[in-house]
Amino acid sequence: MTGSEESPSFRLAYVPGVTPAKWVRIWNERLPDIPLTLVQVSAADAPDVLRAGEADAGLVRLPVDRTFFSAIPLYTETTVVVVPKDHLITAADEVTMADLADEVLFHPLDDVFDWDSPPGEPAFERPATTPDAIELVAANVGLLVVPQSLARLYHRKDLTYRPVTDAPQSSIALSWPEEATTDLVEDFIGIVRGRTVNSTRGRTQPPAEQKQKRSEPKSSESKGTRQKPARKSAGRTTRTRATGGGTRTAGSKQAPKRGKPRRRS
Structure with a gap:
């Protein structure tokens, strides 16, 4: 380099x-x-x-x-309306846009929603930024509809917010x-x-490492080395098993046992 x-x-x-x-x-x-x-x-x-x-x-x-x-x-994001803590809206867990119809709603120049203007009563002017609109809400001049993350970002102790169920979302x-x-x-x-x-x-891996992994030989276990099956004889497969007196071969006749001849009286 x-x-x-x-x-x-x-x-x-x-x-x-x-x-x-x-x-x-x-x-x-x-x-x-x-x-x-x-x-x-x-x-x-x-x-x-x-x-x-x-x-x-x-x-x-x-x-x-x-x-x-x-x-x-x-x-x-969830959309919320930012209101003073003593506002009547705080009595509800959530609101609709119809609940805001009689409220003054700010429409800052940096509004992130794609609407010409929010419903409700228009403010006397458009704040330059969302933080400016938050300051006006704190002064009890009007309310502001924003994504929840912005309400948290610009949080003030004298303000709170409620979800707006039918508002646009970001x-x-x-x-x-x-x-x-x-x-x-x-x-x-x-x-x-x-x-x-x-x-x-x-x-996650350089190409060289991936190529090396593909070229690594498999272990003897993965090759699956198995013993060859027992070869069959021309006749029957011979198997031996241990007996008390020796071994017996499958498929062959055992010689009869011969005991001592009985003595004649």
Whole structure:
């Protein structure tokens, strides 16, 4: 290797709400010599980061441009409404969109849902970011519908949330440019899909090692060496067995026993 060549590394982009810690830990265990660098990006900027080659793959929110990106869906999040802790909605375990019809719902500019505007009363303006909308919810100005991971990420002690059963949902996927499916990308795909180290679909063994295993001779036990069966004679197969006075041969007549002649009187 020349001094101008760079050491291999893997750059993983991820959007707010995603927690890649488990996959990063497995990567470090399996590929300790190849550092993994995390690149945090907004959901809106993630496609541009991947297109520009600033990350090798990304944990992004669907949908993505399937004409350019490959994507493996990982999970779909529960949608919740963020409310003050003393709000009437907290009396229910879950709500529907109809329950929010009379509420002011914020629609931040970085909203991850694909809708023109949330149902309910529109806010006087659109907050620039989801954290800004969270601050307005804390000020009792309105409510916010978000994926559950974002509600947890921007958690405040004076706020809580409830699941919205019929709201749109957001899905997380592993995505990367289809034309840039490198060996390291394949390694990370194996990790997020739960493949083991010895999986035949992953890059678990160098080709030389696989070839060596195929060329190893089988042991004598695996060849199944068996004794040849006893040869048959022209007549009957001869077998011997021990007797009190010697041996007997199967298929042959035993000579009659001759005792002492009786003395005549």
